[in-house]
Amino acid sequence: MTEWIGLDRIASRPLPGRTVALANGRALDHAAFRDEASRWRSAFEAAPGSRWALYFDDTAAFAAALFGAWHTGKAVYLCGDNLPETVARLRAEVDGFAGDFANEDVLTAGAPHAAAEWPPLDEDATHLMVFTSGSTGDATAIGKTLSQLAREVEALQATFGDTLGDAIVHGTVSHQHIYGLLFRLLWPLASGRPIAPRLFFHEEIVAALDRPALLVSSPAHLKRMPDTLDWSNARTHLRAVFSSGGALPQxxxxxxxxLLGLAPTEIYGSSETGGIAWRQWRGATPPWRALPGVEWRIADEHLEVSSPHLPTRDWWRSEDRAEADGAQGFRLTGRADRIVKIEERRVSLGALERQLASLPQVAEVRVVVLPEARLQLAAVVVPSSDGAARLANEGRRAFARALNDGLADAQDAVTRPRRWRFVDALPMNAQGKVREADLRALFRPERPQPQWLSRSDTSAELEIVLDPELAVFDGHFPQIAILPGVAQLDWAVRWGREAFALPPRFLRMEMLKFQRVLRPGARVRLHLEWLQAKSALGFRYESEHGAHASGRVVFGEEAV
Structure with missing residues (x-):
């Protein structure tokens, strides 16, 4: 097993034969890494100012610049992306930029540093700034010392290191976020595990796992692993799979x-706290267990922690609600603020609302999370007078696209609303309050998702399940919910147009019959028939209880 080296001595001590990173089939040894860090040390030593933003796509390049900056006493600002608004915000925070920043005067590496000596870093005087939305939703810089980071990677090694050996470190997450920085860069540097380039696609993961390896991933990737790929290499070579950034469903x-042959290990923490606890999935949902050195307690249903990964050992109150589970573990029961995780990205609903409200087309707005199979952000917008005119002239889709584009400099595609509703006024209850349940109700589907059983030029058959949450059940009737006849007609025509090339103009109904009511929860088959000679669409709703409704809809061409 490779010797453990403290983070303060990573660049200080020559480590002959030690591989730092792998790229394009070549190994970057520690001497080459140290040479590149020396070039950055020269550049940062000659650069004025003490605060520098770093952004590199390549993990090894970032590592060299990071230690070069630290060894000249610079505080490094870790920005999660290089979007224009992020860069604009950083200009007020930092003295300069290094790395992959467009349209910026960036610092570049210089000649190798003249000094042969690399004194160990002072853990308490070496600083990293990470950004988090915080409880208010405003971008906030969180200061970290090397001491906090070093204690965390030591805790990771103490908990998991014995089973990993010299495994190659693969990952789907970026080192520009605190989870990726710790697991894909700092921990591997200290433990001597080679760092592989970041992976983006499952096919890349399958191809890469041909030697002993660990995988640093996220729920977004683990939730979408296709069973059509050959995962046998993973089952042979993987020694651990880590997941963090959001909840991993059971x-x-x-x-x-x-698929991978071993249970994922989930890490719980935040930018403010660093790592707090871990759990490994085997069967039922396991409780969280604290990392070494971390203490926890529950006060007023909030989780509180005391940790060497925090600036002090004072108790820190999180916005996560929790309950104890046995003597050593706890379970999380939800959030107390309006910070949510979408695809493992931390999103402040309040900040997103403020960004939308700043657009000239918006008078009022509320953002909610739709608890569907995949969580989605949804926005309910009251247009301004200018916005209402644009909505009327351009239509809903173009107006939604314009609002989406208005967020592009501040939010990437994952953290923007996916669904939109435009209303004259926000829904309020009798007390004048806007409730999330009423906002979510605006996005409830009007019709179910059909399963097509057969389709031809003249006939089609599909099956639907009448979810009780369908909006069409509202008010029909309060005492006993039934599916309205007008909805049945609308669905038959809509799905008929999907199945056949129907003429555009509705003329009349024929032979309409409603035999049995349809109730929430029913599984129903809809038979469609295109009677071209009569220019009529025949439909018939049936279930295990028999016929429910039938009829014909006659169509014609547009009037001249």
Whole structure:
């Protein structure tokens, strides 16, 4: 097993034969890494100012610049992306930029540093700034010392290191976020595990796992692992799979464990706290267990922690609600603020609302999370007078696209609303309050998702399940919910147009019959028939209880 080296001595001590990173089939040894860090040390030593923003796509290049900056006493600002608004915000925070920044005067590496000596870093005087939305939703810089980071990677090594050996470190997450920085850069540097380039696609993961390896991933990747790929190499060579950044659902953990051959290990923490606890999925949802050195307690249903990964050992209150589970573990029961995780990205609903409200087309707005199979952000917008005119002239889709584009400099595609509703006024209850349940109700589907059983030029058959949450059940009737006849007609025509090339103009109904009511929860088959000679669409709703409704809709061409 490779010797453990403290983070303060990574660049200080020559380590002959030690591989730092792999790229394009070549190994970057520690001497080459140290040479590149020396060039950055020269550049940062000659550069004025003490605060520098770093952004590199390549992990090894970032590592060299990071240690070069630290060894000249610079505080490094770790920005999660290089979007224009992020860069604009950083200009007020930092003295300069280094790395992959467009349209910026960036610092470049210089000649190798003249000094042969690299004194160890002072853990308490070496600083990193990470950004988080915080409880208010405003971008906030969180200061970290090397001491905090070093204690965390030591805790990771103490908890998991014995089973990993010299495994290659693969990952789907970026080193520009604190989780990726710790697991894909700092921990591998200290433990001597080679760092592989970041992976983006499952096919890349399958191809890369041909030697002993660990995988640093996220729920977004683990939830979408295709069973059509050959995962036999993973089952042979993987020694650990880590997941962090958001909750990993039980079914996704089980599916990933089946394909990869070992249960994922989930890490819980935040930018403010660093790592707090871990759990490994085996069967039922396991409780969280604290990392070494971390203490926890529950006060007023909030989780509080005391940790060497925090600036002090004072108790820190999180916005996560929790409950104890036995003597050593706890379970999380939800959030107390309006910070949510979408595809493992931390999103402040309040900040997103403020950004939308700043657009001239918006008078009022509320953002909610739709608890569907995949969580989605949804926005309910009251247009301004200018916005209402644009909505009327351009239509809903173009107006939604314009609002989406208005967020592009501040939010990437994942953290923008996916669904939109435009209303004259926000829904309020009798007390004048806007409730999230009423906002979510605006996005409830009007019709179910059909399963097409057969389709031809003249006939089609599909099956639907009448979800009780369908909006069409509202008010029909309060005492006993039934599916309205007008909805049945609308669905038959809509799905008929999907199946056949129907003429554009509705003329009349024929032979309409409603035999049995349709109730929430029913599984129904809809038979469609295109009677071209009569220019009529025949439809028939049936279930295990028999016929429910039938009729014909006659169509014609547009009037001249």
């Amino acid at each position: 079914d996704a953990a089980a599916a990933a464990g089946h």
